[in-house]
Amino acid sequence: MFKAVVMEIKDNYIIVMKEGGEVVRINKKGNLKVGETIFCLDEDIYIDTRNNKNRSLKTWLIPLGAVAALMIILINPIFNMFSPGLNNTYAVLTFDVNPSIEFDLNDGGKIINVKGLNDDGKILDIKSIKGLTVEEGSNKLKELLTNENYLGNGNSVLVGFSFLGTDNMEFQERIENMVKTTFNETNVAFMKGTEESLSMAKEQGISLGKYEAILKLDEDGLEEAFENLSTQELLELLKVNNSNVFLNEDALDELQDEIEDRLEDENDDDYEDDEDEDNDDDNDNYDEDDD
Numbered sequence: 001m002f003k004a005v006v007m008e009i010k011d012n013y014i015i016v017m018k019e020g021g022e023v024v025r026i027n028k029k030g031n032l033k034v035g036e037t038i039f040c041l042d043e044d045i046y047i048d049t050r051n052n053k054n055r056s057l058k059t060w061l062i063p064l065g066a067v068a069a070l071m072i073i074l075i076n077p078i079f080n081m082f083s084p085g086l087n088n089t090y091a092v093l094t095f096d097v098n099p100s101i102e103f104d105l106n107d108g109g110k111i112i113n114v115k116g117l118n119d120d121g122k123i124l125d126i127k128s129i130k131g132l133t134v135e136e137g138s139n140k141l142k143e144l145l146t147n148e149n150y151l152g153n154g155n156s157v158l159v160g161f162s163f164l165g166t167d168n169m170e171f172q173e174r175i176e177n178m179v180k181t182t183f184n185e186t187n188v189a190f191m192k193g194t195e196e197s198l199s200m201a202k203e204q205g206i207s208l209g210k211y212e213a214i215l216k217l218d219e220d221g222l223e224e225a226f227e228n229l230s231t232q233e234l235l236e237l238l239k240v241n242n243s244n245v246f247l248n249e250d251a252l253d254e255l256q257d258e259i260e261d262r263l264e265d266e267n268d269d270d271y272e273d274d275e276d277e278d279n280d281d282d283n284d285n286y287d288e289d290d291d
Contacts, residue, residue, distance in 0.1 A: 001041055003037065003038075004018045004026075004037070004191050006035060006036045009032065009034065010025075014026050014032060014046075014127070016040070018184065024045060024092065026044045027046050029044070029046075035050065068090060082089055090113065090165070091163045092164065092198055093105060093175060094161070094208045095207075097145055097151060097159075098155075100116065101116055101117065101121050101126060102117055102120040102132065102207065109133055109171070111134060112131075113128045117205075120150075124144060134174075135178050135182070154188065156186065156189065157187070157188045158191065158213060159179050159209055161175055165195070179243045191209045191212035191216070195216070197212060198211075
């Protein structure tokens with residue numbers, strides 16, 4: 001069995017590229033699409049029985065093809081050594097304090113790409129983290145966040161994690177244990193996401209951790225969270241939300257309802273205060289008339 005990516009779909013066969021870079025033809029099956037990753041068996045290889053004219057030529061081409069495939073196998077590890085960022089991403093790990101940071105990990109737990117997701121994250125000097133193991137990189141990130149005064153003073157860390165394919169519990173436990181050990185003096189929330197939620201988070205321009213945290217809030221949770229914010233904080237949240245949408249529709253409706261209720265209550269309080277003042281003035285005038 002081998003893993004391959006669909007490159008082109010012909011009338012009688014499908015052209016795919018195997019993980020090592022070899023291009024082969026397989027028999028047509030299912031409703032496949034270009035770019036889709038599939039698993040094939042050796043018996044899926046397409047054999048053209050219509051032409052026997054070029055058998056002698058194929059006798060020479062097959063050994064040459066084997067040599068070319070061998071060269072790809074030999075060159076690939078060397079190429080990947082100097083281009084780690086081009087390796088397939090196996091999992092994604094995000095950190096949110098105020099800076100929002102994302103690690104792309106390969107299946108060995110090495111950081112093949114690192115980037116800031118918000119303004120604070122983009123100005124943080126995180127380039128040196130690329131190429132480190134996830135443990136080394138997380139410790140380096142903690143050091144940077146501490147030096148820039150983002151950690152401490154009761155700050156919490158929101159961690160998001162997702163595989164870009166099949167889950168691997170052993171790998172996930174490694175990440176969870178690393179997070180607990182690295183941020184052992186900090187409140188940490190670990191949010192396990194999916195490839196779909198990671199895609200949605202990227203569409204909305206936020207980290208996986210933030211996206212998953214919002215999904216975890218039910219209607220009551222949202223109401224409680226919003227009630228603990230001041231009117232000004234709610235207005236600021238709505239302002240930020242309009243420029244960079246990160247709340248889902250239900251959450252946004254809940255936020256707007258809460259703001260409307262707050263403003264109505266404040267207006268009622270102001271009206272009652274005005275009435276009380278008017279009554280006080282009337283009483284004063286009445287007392288003066290009696291005198």
